[in-house]
Amino acid sequence: MKINNQTTIKKEVSLYGVGLHTGQNVTLTFKPAPINHGFAFKRVDLEGEPIIPADASLVTNTDRGTSLEKNGVVIQTSEHVLAACVGMGVDNILLELNASEPPIMDGSSKFFVEALEEAGIVEQDAPRDEFIVEDVISFSDEETGSEILVMPSNEYQVTTMVDFGTKVLGTQNAYLNKMSDFKKEIADSRTFSFLHELEAMLTNGLIKGGDLNNAIVYVDKELSPDTMERLKEAFGKNEISIKPNGILDNLTLHYPNEAARHKLLDVIGDLALVGTHIRGKVIANKPGHTINTQFAKKLAKIIKAEKRNKVPKFDLNKPPLYDVTEIMNRLPHRPPFLLVDKIFELTDRSVIGTKNVTMNEPFFVGHFPGKPVMPGVLQIEAMAQTGGILALSTVDDPENYLTYFIKIDNVKFKQQVVPGDTLIFKLELISPIRRGICHMQGYAYANDKLACEAELMAKIVKTK
Template sequence: MSKKQKTIQREVSLSGVGIHTGNTVKMTIKPAPVNHGFAFSRIDLEGAPIIEAKAEYVVNTQRGTNLERNGVQIQTSEHVLAAAVGLDIDNLLIELDSSEPPIMDGSSKYFVEALESAGIQEQDADIEEYVVKEIISFKDEVTGSEIILMPSDEYQVTTMVDFGTKILGTQNANLERISDFKEEIADARTFSFLHEIEMLLEHDLIKGGDLNNAIVYVDKELSAATMEKLKTAFKKDDIAVKPNGILDNLTLHWANEAARHKLLDVIGDLALVGMRIKGKVIANKPGHLVNTTFAKKLAKIIKQEKRNNVPQYDLNLPPLMDIHQIMDVLPHRPPFLLIDRIIELSDTHVVGMKNVTMNENFFVGHFPGSPVMPGVLQVEAMAQCGGVLVLHTVPDPENYLTYFMKMDKVKFKQKVLPGDTLTFKCELITPIRRGICHMQAYAYANGKIVAEAELMAQIARKK
C-alpha cells in the first residue's frame, strides 16, 4: 500500500529570538500543496522571496545550517526541518520576518508541538521516497567525520560522537523508527563548549543565547573574567558549574543528550535532500559541514537517477510471465524472440527483461571482436514487450500478430554488451484504439538508460 504525502491542516505561529542575531522573530508555518516540499519565505523582505530547503543552497555551516539564494539568507534551518521530518510531514511553507527561526529551547520540541497542534493532513498524492540500494558514503579526511547510508526497510539514524574531551567523551544515539522522533530525539537541545562560547561572545555572535536554549559544557577552567562575561551575556546574577560539568540553570534530559541533538541535526540537514529516505544513516562525528556535504552528494545521485529514469525491479522474484508463457502469446521464436520474462503488465504499461549472453547469434557477425548488441534489435525487443501489452487486450492473443507501423525519436545512449541484463518498459502514450498501440519505450542496463523510442504497432488477426 502506497504512503500518501502530508502537510498540516492550518497555519500555526511561534515567536522567539534567533540565537545568533538576537532578533525577535515570528515564524508562521503554513500548509503547502503536494510535491511542494519544504520552503522558507522571508516576509520581511520585498516580494517575500522564497528559498527552497535544498542542499544546493547551503552556503555556511559554522554555527548552524545556513541557506542563501539570490542574496536572501535563512540561518539555522535544521531544527524546524527535523521536526517536520520527525512527524512524517512532506510539504510546508515556513514564513519568517527575520533571517532565522526562533531558537526556542534549542531543540525541536516546540516545533513538533506547534505542528501537531495545527493537525497533520494526508494529501492526495503518493510520497516520493529514495530507496537506498547500495552503500553511499562520504568522509571528511581532515576531521575524520563520516556518514554512511545503507539499505534498510525504513529510515533509521545512528550517531557516534567523540569530542576528545573528558567532560563529554564518547556518546552514541540511535533512532530505529522515525515515529519515535518525538519521544526520543525532539527534546534534545543544542550545546556548546565553554571555549566556543568565549569566542562567540568575543565576536558578538550569540546575541540570542542564554542558559535556557543551549547546554554549555565546561571543558576548561572557568576564570572570574569569563564568569562575569557569561553573567552579562546570559542576564544572570550568578553562574556555577554543576557536578556533571555543565553550567547550572539547566538539567540534562538524557545523559547522551549531545549525541541525540547531533542525531536531530542529521535529520534536519538531510531534509535538504528534498525527499524521504528509506535507508539507515550511520554518522560518525557528524556536524553541519559533513551532513550538508553528504546531502549535496545524495541529492546529485538522486537527480542523476531521475534523469536516467531507471526503474528498479527485483529480478529474483518469480516473473509474471516466463519464456513459455511469452511464447504462448507472441509468435516469435529464437533467434528472434528477444525477451525472456515479463515482470509487470497492466492496461497501460509492460515491463520485460532479457539476459544478453555471448551465445547470441548476432554477436557472431556484429563486431565479433568487440561484441555489441545491435541497436535495431534493442528496438525490436522493446517492440516485443509492447506486443505483449497490446495482445493483453484481446481474449485470444494466440490468434493475432503484431506489426510495426512507425518508430520515432529513437536514441541509443549506451552500448549493450554480453553479460548485461536489459530491462524494457513500454507505456501507452494514447489509449489503444482499433488495435493500434502508440507507446513510449525505454531500455535500461547497469542502472542507465541505453535506448528509447516512440513506437507504434498494430495487431491483426491471423489469416
C-alpha cells in the first residue's frame, strides 16, 4: 500500500561501530521526529548538542564520501544511513552521533535498514511532500564525463551506469524500479575502492576504521611485497591474497555488479539531501558524490522556487470559510488595522486568506501618495494576521487568546502591491505547535506572482 502521509519510527534504536575515515568508536541512535522535521544529525558529543540538517546546501566535501558542515560542526560519510532512510520510506528522523561519522558497519546500508525495521515505521498525521518531475532536469561535468538527470515517472526510480576503465572492473549497470525493493536489491551492496586509491588513503591516514570486511578492494595494479606488508598491518591480517575475480580476499561479492549497485545506493543517499520525496526516474552515468550533490543542490533550488511560486488555486467568488465578521470574532484586530478580509481554507497545519487592497486604505494617504504602494511591513502584518487564524484554531476559545510576534526571519519582498491588487496569503506550520509557540512559513501572492515571503514565529497567550 502506498503511503501518502509522512512517517517516522516508533522507538529509538542504536548501532555501534567505527567510522571508516576517522577510526573512532561511534554510537548512532535513530530517534523519532515530528512532522516536517526531515532528516537531521545531532552531535551529542559536542557542547550544545548541535543539529546539522541533511541539506544539500551544507555539503562541504565529497572526497570519498559526502560531508556536511554547519557552524564548524561536521558530519562525514552521511550517504549510507540517509539511503537507508529513503529506501525504507522514512520521512522524519533524528540521527544522533557521538562522533563526526556514522559507523561504517559492513560498508553498505544493510545494518541501518535492519535498525529501522527494528524501530518500526509509523505514519504521521500530515501529508507527504513530493516533488513531481514534469520536465527533464539534468546536470553534467564535462571534465569527468559524469551526467545525472531526472525525468517524469510514476514513482521514484534510479538507474546507474558506471565505467571504471579497468580490466578488473569495467562497465556495470544497476537499476531500482521500486523504492520498496531497496532492502532486497540494493541495501547490502558494499562500498569499494581500487588498490591504487587504497594505497593513497593509507598514506594519508584516511581509512583508519577500514578492514577487509567493510570495503571491496579491486586490485587494479600489481601487488608489490611492500604494499602487501602495509595492507597486512593496516587490516590486522597475517596473510592477504588476491581472489581469481581480482578482489582482495576475506570477502565474497553479493552480486557481480555490486559496485554499480553501491553507486546507486550512494545516489539515493546523496539525493536525500534535496529534502523532498522525488517522483521521477533518475539516470546517473558515472555518478560520484560530487556530481550527485551538485545535482541535489540544483534540484533543491528548483523545488524551492516552484513551491514559493505556486499560487494557491481556489474560486475567489465562492463564499469564504470565514468572512470579515467571523474573522473579527477570532482576532482582536479592528479596522483600520484589520488587514485580512476572508479565509478560504483552514487545516490543522495551513491556512489561506485574502485581502483586497483598495485606494481607500488609510496608509495610502501618507505612503508614496503620488504612487501608492502598500508598505512591506503591513504585508507582513496581514500575513501574520492570517497566520493568527491558524494558530488560534488550535484552542477551543480563540476569543480568550492573543498571538504575539516573537521572531521574523528570511523576509523577502518580490514585487510592489498597489491599489486594485488582491493579496492571497498562504501559511504552513514549519513544526508542530508546542507550548504555545507557532512557527510558520508564509507567502503572499498578487497578480499570480509571489509578492513577499517570511518565516514567522508567534506565541499564543491566554488573556482570560
